[in-house]
Amino acid sequence: MRVLLTGAYGQLGRSLLDRVPAAWVLLACGSAELDITDRAAVERVVKKFRPDVILNAAAYTAVDKAETDRVRAMKVNAIGPENLALAARDVGARLIHISTDYVFDGSKKTPYLESDQPCPINFYGLSKWEGEKRVFAVLPQAIVIRTSWVFSEYGSNFVKTMLRLAATRTELSVVNDQVGCPTYAGDLAMAMIALASAEQAQGIYHYCGDVAVSWCEFAQAIFVVTQQDTVVKGISSGQYPTAAVRPLNSVMNCTRLQEAGVTPSDWQACLLLARLSLSSVFTPPEPGVKVLH
Numbered sequence: 001m002r003v004l005l006t007g008a009y010g011q012l013g014r015s016l017l018d019r020v021p022a023a024w025v026l027l028a029c030g031s032a033e034l035d036i037t038d039r040a041a042v043e044r045v046v047k048k049f050r051p052d053v054i055l056n057a058a059a060y061t062a063v064d065k066a067e068t069d070r071v072r073a074m075k076v077n078a079i080g081p082e083n084l085a086l087a088a089r090d091v092g093a094r095l096i097h098i099s100t101d102y103v104f105d106g107s108k109k110t111p112y113l114e115s116d117q118p119c120p121i122n123f124y125g126l127s128k129w130e131g132e133k134r135v136f137a138v139l140p141q142a143i144v145i146r147t148s149w150v151f152s153e154y155g156s157n158f159v160k161t162m163l164r165l166a167a168t169r170t171e172l173s174v175v176n177d178q179v180g181c182p183t184y185a186g187d188l189a190m191a192m193i194a195l196a197s198a199e200q201a202q203g204i205y206h207y208c209g210d211v212a213v214s215w216c217e218f219a220q221a222i223f224v225v226t227q228q229d230t231v232v233k234g235i236s237s238g239q240y241p242t243a244a245v246r247p248l249n250s251v252m253n254c255t256r257l258q259e260a261g262v263t264p265s266d267w268q269a270c271l272l273l274a275r276l277s278l279s280s281v282f283t284p285p286e287p288g289v290k291v292l293h
């Protein structure tokens with residue numbers, strides 16, 4: 001199978017690179033090699049490589065910055081995926097794109113289903129929802145996986161932030177009224193790989209961790225696993241104002257993907273397995289375009 005991976009050097013992209021099946025012919029492109037907002041470049045690369053599947057791990061993920069950097073966020077999160085969908089349609093490729101729990105407003109009292117109506121409360125969520133709509137308008141058979149609270153050995157994420165702060169502080173205040181499901185990027189990568197081979201799969205799927213926690217409880221779990229005595233004090237969202245408002249309930253129901261044979265992320269086990277590499281700073285060289293297999 002010929003697979004084009006975009007956004008190859010973000011945390012999901014790198015997690016995919018670690019796990020792609022050896023039998024795949026993979027073209028991995030970081031933002032320097034393929035800017036997904038450049039329609040002509042996307043078309044050129046896709047026409048030349050002729051992938052069977054495009055995996056899009058590229059995104060504008062700075063949630064707070066997106067409130068003021070709106071044009072860029074919309075370009076990367078909405079126009080970029082649309083460009084990939086157009087190019088995929090031209091060559092008959094399938095597209096697996098990633099979206100977010102932040103398309104919801106968080107007012108629901110139970111886990112969000114794929115059929116629930118999005119109603120984003122921040123610009124990042126709005127741009128990601130626009131991306132979903134543009135993808136399906138061009139390629140109705142595309143796959144969109146909505147995920148949440150992603151962490152890994154790579155990039156920047158909540159786990160790394162907590163470990164960095166704990167290195168210099170004995171007590172941390174962390175929000176305790178936003179609840180969601182942490183997701184290990186390696187598990188999300190495996191879910192994408194499974195769907196890449198599932199020819200019948202299409203539409204929206206939710207994929208996240210199997211246990212819901214508040215950010216405060218997530219921080220406590222991180223310090224238990226890494227055996228640190230950092231004290232974590234719960235505070236409300238109101239006591240920690242951010243540029244972008246976050247949904248209070250980010251929990252998503254993953255039954256649809258489970259029925260397709262993909263188990264939710266066992267994030268607690270992954271935290272334990274990944275704890276050594278999580279605490280080290282990973283700065284690999286920026287590679288160029290290459291066919292890995």
Ligand SMILES: NC(=O)C1=CN([C@@H]2O[C@H](COP(=O)(O)OP(=O)(O)OC[C@H]3O[C@@H](n4cnc5c(N)ncnc54)[C@H](O)[C@@H]3O)[C@@H](O)[C@H]2O)C=CC1
Nearest residue numbers: 007009010011012031035036058059061098100147149150
């Ligand atoms: N990190 C998280 O907690 C969550 C992430 N997501 C979604 O998961 C997906 C993966 O996110 P992460 O790997 O965590 O993000 P990341 O920020 O680590 O990686 C995104 C990558 O996209 C690249 N990129 C940015 N603009 C680009 C462009 N114009 N063309 C090509 N590449 C470009 C960046 O250079 C970066 O390497 C994204 O779709 C994100 O919206 C959803 C929910 C939560």
